[in-house]
Amino acid sequence: MTEHDITITVNGEEKDLTVESRTLLVHALRDELGYTGPNVGCESSTCGACTVHLDGDAVKSCTVLAVQADGCDVTTVEGLADGPELNPVQESFQEEHGLQCGYCTPGMIMTAQQFLEENPDPSREEIREALEGNLCRCTGYQNIVNAVESAAEKMRAEGATTAAEGD
Ligand code: FES
Ligand code: FES
Known part of the structure; x- marks a missing residue:
């Protein structure tokens, strides 16, 4: 099992984490970093429940490996609101x-x-x-x-x- 140390900036905050080669971005966000906004539905790029922004583009985070997001900016739904103020x-x-x-x-x-x-x-x-x-x-x-x-x-x-x- 190969592990990788990566850094992802999530909703403006830099996060260091260690993931396996096979870890999907949605699992890294939810299970490692606690961002439960992106949901896991089909895990096969069909339902869109896991959609986040990766360097400004909407992507299905079940189709991206966490290691591919190393050095990238990710925005989850939690990052859209300004404190209690919804966007x-x-x-x-x-x-x-x-x-x-x-x-x-x-x-x-x-x-x-x-x-x-x-x-x-x-x-x-x-x-x-x-x-x-x-x-x-x-x-x-x-x-x-x-x-x-x-x-x-x-x-x-x-x-x-x-x-x-x-x-
Ligand atoms: S979980 Fe369905 S598209 Fe990602
Ligand atoms: S799947 Fe229930 S509100 Fe869309």
């Missing part, structure tokens, strides 16, 4: 009832967050396409799409406010 995507999922059991929710939020950074004014069809790699067994998706649409509006409004303050 717009998190807030919108809560307000629009975009969850039931919540198992898929961290992955949905992480995928939606990156999508909205790249496409701030998406159509409902584009939102559905963006979320096609994230499966939900409870909600029927309608409220999830509503939540992402609402988050997009909030983020645009925040952007407009920030721009106006900068004038």
Whole structure:
């Protein structure tokens, strides 16, 4: 069994850990570092419950080895909020009832967050396409799409406010 000493910056905090060659990033985050936001569902790149951001890209952390994340920045759903203040995507999922059991929710939020950074004014069809790699067994998706649409509006409004303050 080969072990490796690696360093991953998670939600802005540098973490040193020792992992086996075969350890998946999702297991390192959950079991070694205590970030239980990313959930383990299929472990085969199908459900998206384990989605995190790796150097800014949404990835399924069950498809990444922990050693591949050595030296990288990882953001989990825990890293989006500012203390008790939820970010717009998190807030919108809560307000629009975009969850039931919540198992898929961290992955949905992480995928939606990156999508909205790249496409701030998406159509409902584009939102559905963006979320096609994230499966939900409870909600029927309608409220999830509503939540992402609402988050997009909030983020645009925040952007407009920030721009106006900068004038
Ligand atoms: S647990 Fe990673 S995609 Fe399902
Ligand atoms: S809210 Fe239960 S799986 Fe999506």
